[in-house]
Amino acid sequence: LAKTTQPISMDSYEGQEVNITCSHNNIATNDYITWYQQFPSQGPRFIIQGYKTKVTNEVASLFIPADRKSSTLSLPRVSLSDTAVYYCLVGGDRDDKIIFGKGTRLHILP
């Protein structure tokens, strides 16, 4: 299972674009990259998943370079409610278990 490294914490201001980068140097060919968001007293929530290049949904964008050794979660125009812990995970097979790291604590300031 590929190990991921991401910043422990980040601060930003309302209305800004926030980019959280995750390193996964040992990512395997069949691994996907998935990001989860977790608010206090709740379970993690799926945000976005990608394999290569760029993926965008109504919540975020995920940028993956050609070598796939890193990925960047982009949150456009954040608000106070985006304050949460964000986890980057890699995994592939249907039976592959996902391993959570410590995540990135994002704090949005007014």
Add this chain to the structure above:
Amino acid sequence: EAGVAQSPRYKIIEKRQSVAFWCNPISGHATLYWYQQILGQGPKLLIQFQNNGVVDDSQLPKDRFSAERLKGVDSTLKIQPAKLEDSAVYLCASSSQDRHYGYTFGSGTRLTVV
């Protein structure tokens, strides 16, 4: 679509007592997971079921923890006897065969062992 249901929401017990948690996954999800999340850390996988069979329980402290998933639907996680270090949030998650939409987690059960 209903989410993953867990109960109870909170539980306080004394050390050496037993406790059980219940999880009802999303209908049709064959894979079910139990995670333990200690304050300030990421969730740690305890056990993974595929239908009613165990796929991975390598991180489950089997001397005190047990889990079952009868009929491949609901699941229970039990701790007996509990220790102070078991204080954590216990999260249940489920996923369909198509992993491209990730896992769906319940809100968890917060256990405090005193």
